[in-house]
Amino acid sequence: MKNERIFDALEKIDAELIDEAAPGNKPPKKMKDKTWLKWGGMAACALVIVGVGVPFLFSGDRNLSGGVDNEELQLEGNISDITSDGKVQNEAGEGETNLDTMAYMTEIKIKIDEIFPDGFRGTIELGTDVFKEGEQITVVAQDNVTVVQKDGSIFDYDELEPNIKESDLAVGNSVWVGFQRFDYVVGNGKYNQIFAYHVVERDDSIATDNEPIEELTLEEAVTDAKFGNLFPATILDGYVLQDTVAVLNDTVLVASFDNATLGDELTIRIASREWFSSQKRDLVQNTVLYREKDGASYIYIAGGENIIQYTFSRTDIADNEQFYDMVYSASYFSECIDYPDIDVSE
Amino acid sequence: MDDRQIIELYNERSETAISETADKYGKYLYYIAYHILYNEQDSEECVNDTYLRTWEAIPPQYPNKLSAFLGRITRNLALNRYRYYMKEKRGYGQTSLVLDELQECVPAGNSTEQAIEEKLLVEVINRFLHELPIEKRMMFLRRYWYLSSIKEIAEDYEMSEGKVKMTLLRIRNKLKQILEKEGIVL
Numbered sequence A: 001m002k003n004e005r006i007f008d009a010l011e012k013i014d015a016e017l018i019d020e021a022a023p024g025n026k027p028p029k030k031m032k033d034k035t036w037l038k039w040g041g042m043a044a045c046a047l048v049i050v051g052v053g054v055p056f057l058f059s060g061d062r063n064l065s066g067g068v069d070n071e072e073l074q075l076e077g078n079i080s081d082i083t084s085d086g087k088v089q090n091e092a093g094e095g096e097t098n099l100d101t102m103a104y105m106t107e108i109k110i111k112i113d114e115i116f117p118d119g120f121r122g123t124i125e126l127g128t129d130v131f132k133e134g135e136q137i138t139v140v141a142q143d144n145v146t147v148v149q150k151d152g153s154i155f156d157y158d159e160l161e162p163n164i165k166e167s168d169l170a171v172g173n174s175v176w177v178g179f180q181r182f183d184y185v186v187g188n189g190k191y192n193q194i195f196a197y198h199v200v201e202r203d204d205s206i207a208t209d210n211e212p213i214e215e216l217t218l219e220e221a222v223t224d225a226k227f228g229n230l231f232p233a234t235i236l237d238g239y240v241l242q243d244t245v246a247v248l249n250d251t252v253l254v255a256s257f258d259n260a261t262l263g264d265e266l267t268i269r270i271a272s273r274e275w276f277s278s279q280k281r282d283l284v285q286n287t288v289l290y291r292e293k294d295g296a297s298y299i300y301i302a303g304g305e306n307i308i309q310y311t312f313s314r315t316d317i318a319d320n321e322q323f324y325d326m327v328y329s330a331s332y333f334s335e336c337i338d339y340p341d342i343d344v345s346e
Numbered sequence B: 001m002d003d004r005q006i007i008e009l010y011n012e013r014s015e016t017a018i019s020e021t022a023d024k025y026g027k028y029l030y031y032i033a034y035h036i037l038y039n040e041q042d043s044e045e046c047v048n049d050t051y052l053r054t055w056e057a058i059p060p061q062y063p064n065k066l067s068a069f070l071g072r073i074t075r076n077l078a079l080n081r082y083r084y085y086m087k088e089k090r091g092y093g094q095t096s097l098v099l100d101e102l103q104e105c106v107p108a109g110n111s112t113e114q115a116i117e118e119k120l121l122v123e124v125i126n127r128f129l130h131e132l133p134i135e136k137r138m139m140f141l142r143r144y145w146y147l148s149s150i151k152e153i154a155e156d157y158e159m160s161e162g163k164v165k166m167t168l169l170r171i172r173n174k175l176k177q178i179l180e181k182e183g184i185v186l
Helices: A002-010 A015-020 A035-039 A079-083 A218-223 A273-279 A322-328 A331-335 B003-011 B016-037 B040-057 B066-087 B095-103 B118-131 B134-144 B150-156 B161-181
Strands: A047-051 A103-116 A119-126 A136-141 A146-148 A154-156 A174-186 A189-200 A212-216 A245-248 A252-259 A264-272 A289-291 A296-303 A306-312
Touching: A002 B095, A002 B118, A002 B134, A015 B066, A015 B118, A015 B134, A212 A218, A218 A245, A218 A252, A264 A273, A273 A306, A306 A322, A322 A331, B003 B016, B003 B066, B016 B040, B016 B066, B040 B066, B066 B095, B095 B134, B095 B161, B118 B134, B118 B161, B134 B150, B134 B161, B150 B161
Parallel strands: none
Antiparallel strands: A047 A136, A103 A119, A103 A174, A119 A136, A146 A154, A174 A189, A212 A245, A245 A252, A252 A264, A264 A306, A289 A296, A296 A306
8 A cells, every 4th residue: 555655654753853753742832923014113102193284194084983082183174075086995884884993094204304213204205184284293003002903802912012213213204104904892992093003114015905907817927036936826616807907007916716607706805914914903824804794705815924804705715715826826835845734614 | 860861770770660661651652552442442552562662672772862762663663553453344443534634645656666665755744844933833733643533632732623734634645745846756
């Protein structure tokens, strides 16, 4: 029996491997992924923008939240003012009354004029409809904010944040400040507040808008120099590509597929870790996630410097055994031995 | 007592060597035998036979890792006994399941080609295992060396049984790919 030959050969493998795997020995604990901390000293701070010469920097949309926690930070506009800006990435969709906790709002570029112990003041270099270019704003780190997320989990910013003074921010430097909206509950009231959730010094070539500049066929997508190694060579049966595979500003690859029989839509996105982390602060990787609102299932799978996201609008990844075949058909996974574990148990 | 001292006892032909081995490794060896045979009496006999074989083997041998040295002997004895029982249709335990799973690693090849020598096969498998991430390697060996059940591995590694199965499946597929890439015929 050929299988017995493998079985017998295993008996003679290196003694240290046998010893290592002995019952009772546990594998070393994996380090928690803190990729997003790479943004630097201020990355994990909860930053609150307070207006200096800018009348409204915060949104407290009463219609959505039923309350605003801090009148001083109230925005006279509303969320849709911001989301109508073409630069917004909001997973919950525009105009929804059920915005996801930590929905990504927008980013602006600020040139630092002055640094304080707990923040900085600067001039908006690249702004939006709400955060206008040329205006001055102040970014302040706010401690002791407890956020209750929709799933009931709680985190305190001061558990996470490094000291703003330790950051390498400097006068004259330009930084990007991203905004995130948090919904949270205090007592019987539900509140929301927008925080600047990260500050990052980065290459300006990173795209902030979604205008496609390159369109690819499926065959071209697989061989694309930047994203092709993560793009699956085999797409699930029954899913047909909508239009083309788009590469947006050389930063994000997006491809959508329809399955008419199931009424399902599959979307594939590939981008750098940094890009995804800027979209979602606590990026859970290699675990199937679900969007309560519409029952979509999605997953972020790490692959070297990049991450690939698969989203199914109606079906559950965990029910689809062919899903793994699709994921591992990408050359990155078929060539590397450290393919990811995909957890479908949750 | 550390392993070197135990080995010295064997070298001195002191019978304490066996009781010291039993104290330190008795449970470990019983675990290995039991997962192959699923029978207390047979497993105990295998463990006792292991001590005798070790007594005969040291000296002249001087194992670097006593645990693995003993474990190999127990595994071998238990598998021989298992194969004997299988002929008599009396097999139990994980062994037949594990062998079925390993069938998936068998590379496709022309039956007229010369089968690879065991030494080379061991080399390729060793290299493959060394390149695996430690958690996957440990999981693979828990299943295919120690013949632990999926449930047991899942509990020890604090993950779902589904994840253990999925991981093992992928490692088997990868091993098959490697064996094929190396042009190995079994």
